[in-house]
Amino acid sequence: MIYQSRLPTVDIPDSAVTPFVLQRSDELSGLMALIDGPSGRSYTYQQLASATAKVAGGLAARGFGPGQVLAILLPNLPEYFLAFHGAAMAGGTVTTVNPTYGLEEIRFQLIDSAARFLVTIPMFLETSKKAIEGTSVEEIYVLGEAEGATPFISLAAADPIGQVHVDPKNDVVVLPYSSGTTGLPKGVMLTHHNLVANMCQVLHVLELEAANERVLAVLPFFHIYGMQVLMNNIIFRGGTVVTMPRFDLEQYLQLIQDHKVTVAYTVPPIVLALAKHPLVDNYDLSSIRLVFSGAAPLGADLAKEAGARLGCDVVQGYGMTELSPVTHATPPGQFKPGSIGVTISNTLVRVVDPGTGADLDPFQDGELWIKGPQMMKGYLNNPAATAATIDEEGWLHTGDIGHVDADGHFYIVDRLKELIKYKGFQVAPAELEAVLLTHPAVADAAVIGVPDEEAGEIPKAFVVVKPGQSVTAEDLESHVATHLAHYKQVREVEFIDAIPRSASGKILRRQLRDR
Numbered sequence: 001m002i003y004q005s006r007l008p009t010v011d012i013p014d015s016a017v018t019p020f021v022l023q024r025s026d027e028l029s030g031l032m033a034l035i036d037g038p039s040g041r042s043y044t045y046q047q048l049a050s051a052t053a054k055v056a057g058g059l060a061a062r063g064f065g066p067g068q069v070l071a072i073l074l075p076n077l078p079e080y081f082l083a084f085h086g087a088a089m090a091g092g093t094v095t096t097v098n099p100t101y102g103l104e105e106i107r108f109q110l111i112d113s114a115a116r117f118l119v120t121i122p123m124f125l126e127t128s129k130k131a132i133e134g135t136s137v138e139e140i141y142v143l144g145e146a147e148g149a150t151p152f153i154s155l156a157a158a159d160p161i162g163q164v165h166v167d168p169k170n171d172v173v174v175l176p177y178s179s180g181t182t183g184l185p186k187g188v189m190l191t192h193h194n195l196v197a198n199m200c201q202v203l204h205v206l207e208l209e210a211a212n213e214r215v216l217a218v219l220p221f222f223h224i225y226g227m228q229v230l231m232n233n234i235i236f237r238g239g240t241v242v243t244m245p246r247f248d249l250e251q252y253l254q255l256i257q258d259h260k261v262t263v264a265y266t267v268p269p270i271v272l273a274l275a276k277h278p279l280v281d282n283y284d285l286s287s288i289r290l291v292f293s294g295a296a297p298l299g300a301d302l303a304k305e306a307g308a309r310l311g312c313d314v315v316q317g318y319g320m321t322e323l324s325p326v327t328h329a330t331p332p333g334q335f336k337p338g339s340i341g342v343t344i345s346n347t348l349v350r351v352v353d354p355g356t357g358a359d360l361d362p363f364q365d366g367e368l369w370i371k372g373p374q375m376m377k378g379y380l381n382n383p384a385a386t387a388a389t390i391d392e393e394g395w396l397h398t399g400d401i402g403h404v405d406a407d408g409h410f411y412i413v414d415r416l417k418e419l420i421k422y423k424g425f426q427v428a429p430a431e432l433e434a435v436l437l438t439h440p441a442v443a444d445a446a447v448i449g450v451p452d453e454e455a456g457e458i459p460k461a462f463v464v465v466k467p468g469q470s471v472t473a474e475d476l477e478s479h480v481a482t483h484l485a486h487y488k489q490v491r492e493v494e495f496i497d498a499i500p501r502s503a504s505g506k507i508l509r510r511q512l513r514d515r
Contacts, residue, residue: 001359002350005343006408007204007331012346012373016163017173017192018052018085020199021236025049028238034078037216037244037255043078048235051156055086056164058155062139064117065164066091069175071115071137072222073097073106073124075245079143079152080221081231083119086155088173088192091164095175095187096222099124100485105185106131112381113175113187122146168192175380176224178321179419179428187380188224188321197373198324199233201344205317205329206233206292208263213239214287216261218247218270224325225295225424230265249273253283260287267295267424268302268456271314275306288312292329294319295424296456297412300337317341318412322389322396324374328410339409340402347372350395351403354416365403365413369395418509420449420457425487427459429509432490435483436461439476441469444499446507450492458491462512464499 013020022045025033029046036042043051064070070087072094074080087094095113097106110118110132119141120128128140129148142149166173173192177185206229215234219226234241242259244252247270256264266274271293274280291306291314298316307314318340319325327349330341343349350359351366360366375396378386390396399417404410420427429447436445444464449457465471473493480490494515500508 001361002348003343003404003408005345005347007342007345010200010203010345012193012197012200014168015192015196016088016166016168017195017232018089019163020196021085021232022049022052023236024238031238032240033235034081035240035242035259036078037242037259038251041078048081050160051082052085052089053160053162054156054158055082056089057161058158059086059090059092059117060161060164061158062117064090064092066166066171067093069093069095069113069115071095071097071110071113071118073099073118073120073128074143074221075099075121076217076221076226076243077121077143077245078243080243081235082156083141083152084174084221084227084231089161089163091166091171093172093175095177096227097177098220098222098485100487102483102485103127103131104483105485107133107135109177109185109187110135110137117141119143119152120149125149166192168196170377172377174227176222176227176321178224179426179431184428184431184434186382186385189377189380190324191377194324194374194376195228195232197346198228198326199236201346201372201374202229202233202326202329203345205331205341205344206326207332208234208237208239213237213263214242214259214261215239215263215265216242216244216252216255216259217265218244218252219265219267219295219424223295223425224321225265225267225319228325229294249277249279253279253285256285256288257283262287262289264288264291266291266293268293268298269423269454271298271302271306272454275302275309280309285310290315290332292317294326296421304337315341318400318410320396320398322376323370323372324376327370327372327374334409336405336407336409339405339411341410342408343410347374349404349410354401360403362404362406365401367416368398368400368402368410368412370398371395418448420447420459422449422457422459422487423455427488429459429507431484432459432461432480432488435480436463436476436490438483439471439479441465441471442476443467446499446509446512447490448509448512450513452491459489460492460494461490462494462496462499464497465495
């Protein structure tokens with residue numbers, strides 16, 4: 001059967017994303033929209049709208065527009081919004097790059113997305129200069145000043161422009177990279193309409209108290225959760241976003257206290273700290289009225305423990321980069337421990353037996369298939385991966401196993417897909433395996449996720465060593481560390497005689513998990 005949302009259907013305007021997000025900038029002109037937590041640098045709604053239009057004008061004056069891509073390699077800063085929406089307003093596309101990526105990972109994304117410009121900070125400039133070699137990137141813009149790059153502020157010195165005409169339902173505005181249900185990272189083509197739709201769809205679940213709401217943005221803007229739920233949605237709703245470039249628990253707690261943060265958007269490792277870390281007792285967190293966790297499963301016991309300590313509900317939602325991202329969340333007052341919440345507005349869900357393809361009844365576990373206006377256009381340059389994820393009838397196969405109860409609340413119990421969720425970040429086993437196999441002593445390798453209380457899961461490698469060769473776990477961990485981002489590191493290594501494989505050569509990961 002098809003499970004329809006029990007929430008009201010919402011109207012979705014046919015709008016480009018930037019004018020939609022900034023539609024209240026005149027009404028809220030003097031209200032703080034974005035504040036840099038560590039420095040206090042800020043933009044009011046009026047200043048934000050003005051600066052965005054100028055950056056769009058600066059990009060347009062350099063010939064940037066529809067069909068072209070701007071790469072953003074930045075930590076969470078107020079200027080992230082200017083770069084993102086300046087490019088979107090100029091009619092172009094943004095690709096958001098993880099700042100902790102290594103040289104090879106950055107170059108892969110720049111080549112695959114065909115980026116023309118790159119925006120970064122002085123700290124990442126040397127890596128950026130090397131990464132653009134052999135790509136189509138023509139110019140690097142840097143916040144502040146650094147030799148060999150153009151100051152980003154030069155873009156904001158241009159005459160402002162309005163929104164360049166786009167086709168919201170077909171024109172891609174952002175290309176975040178995701179491993180999807182399996183495999184190497186792929187560019188997820190999200191249109192203006194996808195982003196606008198999802199902000200409208202969460203109106204009944206992510207209830208905010210307009211200009212009174214203050215949110216601390218520690219979840220990275222390059223990730224769809226931070227980009228959409230924090231950066232775009234909070235500005236659209238008229239709240240204040242306090243940015244935090246990197247997570248530090250003491251600073252996190254201090255900023256919550258100083259800025260009287262009202263809603264804490266988090267991931268399970270932060271919820272764990274809020275529940276158990278002794279530092280929490282040193283700060284006044286009484287302004288928090290709700291903790292919302294996403295990006296990875298949150299245990300019911302941990303949610304209750306954190307909620308009891310903070311004196312508020314700790315709820316969770318569910319989504320995917322491919323779904324812009326939210327499909328499920330908990331409406332106010334309907335919290336159920338362990339539930340990812342209810343299906344959001346304008347969204348359909350099926351629970352399907354992965355073996356037979358039959359639809360399942362409530363309380364029966366199957367794969368979640370989802371359909372709605374937030375669904376991606378597809379994977380960039382990869383029709384095969386798109387067809388493997390979205391079937392001919394338009395259902396997106398999530399790769400997650402779960403069920404629905406009698407009240408319409410959904411629960412995730414397992415994953416079909418092989419992705420490892422480390423502190424909310426996707427880690428594709430195939431990517432780690434490919435790096436391990438470049439080590440001269442490794443004959444074969446397989447990576448799985450194993451449970452970890454703090455991280456959710458950690459990558460564990462099973463390695464077969466070549467005859468006559470010698471290598472230690474530390475050697476292999478160091479080898480991976482030189483090639484991949486910090487969250488993609490192998491955390492455990494076990495040496496075995498052979499990797500279990502099917503007749504077709506596919507790694508039998510369940511056998512490895514059963515060990």
